[in-house]
Amino acid sequence: MTASPAPLVSLRGVAKHYGEGSARVDALKPLDLDIQAGTVIGLLGPSGSGKSTVLNLIGAIVEPDQGRIVLDGETVYDGGWCRRDLRRLRLEKIGFIFQFHNLIPFLTISENIEVVLTLAGRTKAEARRRAAELLDYLQVERPRAMPSQVSGGQAQRVAIARALANSPRIILADEPTAALDSERAGIVMDLLRKVARDQGASVIVVTHDEKIMARFDALHVLRDGVLVEPS
Amino acid sequence: MNLAIRDIRHHLGRFVLTCLGLALLLGVVISMIGIYRGLVADALVLVRAPQADLWVVEGGTRGPFAESSRLPYDTRNAIARIAGIAEAGAVTYQSVQIETDGHRQRLFVIGYEPGRPGEPHGVIEGQPIDRSHFQVIADRRSGLALGSTLRLGGDDFTIVGRTAGHVDSAGNPVIYMTLKDAQKLQFQLLGGAARQQAARGESANSNQVNAILARLPPGGDVAATVAAVERWKHLSALSQQDQENLLLGAVVDKARKQIGMFTVVLLTVSTVIIALIIHTMTMDKRREIATLKLIGAPDRTILALIVQQALLMGGISFVTGAGLITAVAGYFPRRVMVEAGDIAVLAAVVVLVCAVASLLGVRQALRIDPAQALGG
Numbered sequence: 001m002t003a004s005p006a007p008l009v010s011l012r013g014v015a016k017h018y019g020e021g022s023a024r025v026d027a028l029k030p031l032d033l034d035i036q037a038g039t040v041i042g043l044l045g046p047s048g049s050g051k052s053t054v055l056n057l058i059g060a061i062v063e064p065d066q067g068r069i070v071l072d073g074e075t076v077y078d079g080g081w082c083r084r085d086l087r088r089l090r091l092e093k094i095g096f097i098f099q100f101h102n103l104i105p106f107l108t109i110s111e112n113i114e115v116v117l118t119l120a121g122r123t124k125a126e127a128r129r130r131a132a133e134l135l136d137y138l139q140v141e142r143p144r145a146m147p148s149q150v151s152g153g154q155a156q157r158v159a160i161a162r163a164l165a166n167s168p169r170i171i172l173a174d175e176p177t178a179a180l181d182s183e184r185a186g187i188v189m190d191l192l193r194k195v196a197r198d199q200g201a202s203v204i205v206v207t208h209d210e211k212i213m214a215r216f217d218a219l220h221v222l223r224d225g226v227l228v229e230p231s
Numbered sequence: 232m233n234l235a236i237r238d239i240r241h242h243l244g245r246f247v248l249t250c251l252g253l254a255l256l257l258g259v260v261i262s263m264i265g266i267y268r269g270l271v272a273d274a275l276v277l278v279r280a281p282q283a284d285l286w287v288v289e290g291g292t293r294g295p296f297a298e299s300s301r302l303p304y305d306t307r308n309a310i311a312r313i314a315g316i317a318e319a320g321a322v323t324y325q326s327v328q329i330e331t332d333g334h335r336q337r338l339f340v341i342g343y344e345p346g347r348p349g350e351p352h353g354v355i356e357g358q359p360i361d362r363s364h365f366q367v368i369a370d371r372r373s374g375l376a377l378g379s380t381l382r383l384g385g386d387d388f389t390i391v392g393r394t395a396g397h398v399d400s401a402g403n404p405v406i407y408m409t410l411k412d413a414q415k416l417q418f419q420l421l422g423g424a425a426r427q428q429a430a431r432g433e434s435a436n437s438n439q440v441n442a443i444l445a446r447l448p449p450g451g452d453v454a455a456t457v458a459a460v461e462r463w464k465h466l467s468a469l470s471q472q473d474q475e476n477l478l479l480g481a482v483v484d485k486a487r488k489q490i491g492m493f494t495v496v497l498l499t500v501s502t503v504i505i506a507l508i509i510h511t512m513t514m515d516k517r518r519e520i521a522t523l524k525l526i527g528a529p530d531r532t533i534l535a536l537i538v539q540q541a542l543l544m545g546g547i548s549f550v551t552g553a554g555l556i557t558a559v560a561g562y563f564p565r566r567v568m569v570e571a572g573d574i575a576v577l578a579a580v581v582v583l584v585c586a587v588a589s590l591l592g593v594r595q596a597l598r599i600d601p602a603q604a605l606g607g
Contacts, residue, residue: 052605055605056602056605059525061525061600061601061605062602087524087527087528087529088527090525090526090527091526091527092527096526096604096605098605099605102519102522102604104234104522104523105241105519106234106237106240106241106242106519107232107234107237111232114232115232115234115523115526115528116527118232119526119527119528119529119532120527124232146241174605
């Protein structure tokens with residue numbers, strides 16, 4: 001019998017509330033969650049259920065009240081942040097994919113990817129080469145086009161390429177298919193699955209989108225800040 | 232990769248229009264300073280033109296520009312004989328209004344003795360006055376052409392020479408004529424007024440002047456000569472420097488303060504406008520800034536984006552404004568002097584203004600929560 005590998009993302013007793021006294025809202029009650037490498041998991045739940053809070057906590061955007069967070073083998077939170085520079089943490093370990101792709105409108109398709117690489121300290125030439133590789137990998141054409149000049153599906157591929165630029169092992173995707181039709185949504189999910197498999201990454205997708213429910217390795221449902229069994 | 236330039240290129244039309252508006256505003260600031268410099272230069276032209284060392288005026292006055300001054304003409308001979316004075320000349324100053332081709336204009340008339348202190352320097356066209364009467368040297372700003380005739384006080388004067396840049400402290404062009412002609416113009420009554428005065432038994436004394444200009448030999452002691460002149464209680468004497476200070480202090484000082492205040496107000500308005508533009512540009516980029524923060528951009532990247540845009544906007548606007556004002560300075564009715572030193576100081580002020588103005592945008596940008604990038 002072999003021991004299962006350590007999860008890429010591990011949350012232990014992580015909780016978050018907003019406000020105090022009568023205005024207190026428990027966005028997330030103490031939560032345990034493990035996500036393995038190479039998997040695509042779906043985080044579901046109605047509005048206000050706490051799924052965005054989970055994404056913000058894993059993304060080191062919001063500080064938990066308590067608990068312990070381990071990302072890619074590094075304890076990043078244990079009653080307090082273990083790193084001072086959380087932006088650097090995000091740059092190195094996490095890739096983000098947004099509902100409306102959030103490409104920088106004044107940068108070209110290629111520059112949108114290069115910017116992440118130069119922020120991480122790559123040279124201009126390295127950044128350009130890596131961006132070209134990623135665009136080729138995700139079959140994006142017209143690297144010199146502006147984001148406003150490509151379709152929504154193409155823009156979302158570029159957003160995925162940007163999320164992968166620094167080879168993070170954790171990809172957080174917030175409603176990545178909400179603005180796409182079924183066909184394009186399916187293509188994006190296939191790409192995320194390919195990324196998880198090829199790069200050994202964990203892809204965590206917050207979604208309401210029923211047309212992609214069947215494409216996850218696992219589904220986690222949140223209701224009132226608590227994980228419940230999927231129905 | 233320079234994000235500021237990429238963003239500007241993306242919104243080039245808006246940026247150019249904004250810069251153009253700001254250029255006009257900064258152009259007004261530059262022209263204000265240029266007008267002040269022109270005011271000072273114009274005021275000093277009259278004082279410096281005769282290249283005198285000493286100004287002798289009516290006792291107890293600070294004439295002839297700050298106060299009126301009248302002296303008997305023969306005072307010039309007495310002054311010329313004082314030890315330490317090389318040469319002296321009598322001058323008169325007065326303003327007249329003429330009408331040519333239905334267009335009224337004021338002229339500043341200087342009467343001088345040819346060959347003595349007070350004679351105009353820098354005749355650029357024509358010749359100096361070589362007759363005792365009815366010749367005039369006019370500044371070209373008067374529009375009086377060489378060889379044309381000017382009617383003043385019932386006499387016709389021929390324009391024999393032209394100067395450039397000779398104006399009084401109000402910017403009116405100067406004309407030069409012989410002292411005798413100027414005395415007649417200033418002190419001699421005409422027609423009915425003369426007959427009435429004669430009927431009253433009063434005699435008109437037109438042999439007066441407004442000041443005596445004196446030059447000292449090289450190395451002459453100005454202070455000692457002033458003291459020597461003022462031993463005569465009916466005379467006052469001012470050194471060239473005193474006269475310049477008096478004119479700047481009494482005549483130009485209020486204008487200087489007025490223009491200075493106006494310049495400060497304009498710079499304040501420019502700061503507020505740049506701050507508002509940067510604020511609006513930052514607000515327009517909230518999502519992009521949140522996204523940059525989320526993907527790992529440090530504060531200095533965001534700060535550089537905003538400050539560089541503010542500095543570029545200020546720099547481009549300033550250069551455009553300065554170029555514009557330099558190009559049109561000659562068309563202003565009064566002298567506008569755009570000096571390199573002023574431009575350099577103002578450029579430094581604009582850099583400072585842009586840095587201060589961008590603080591509002593920087594503060595906002597740094598407060599943008601990266602979580603704003605998530606969600607719809």
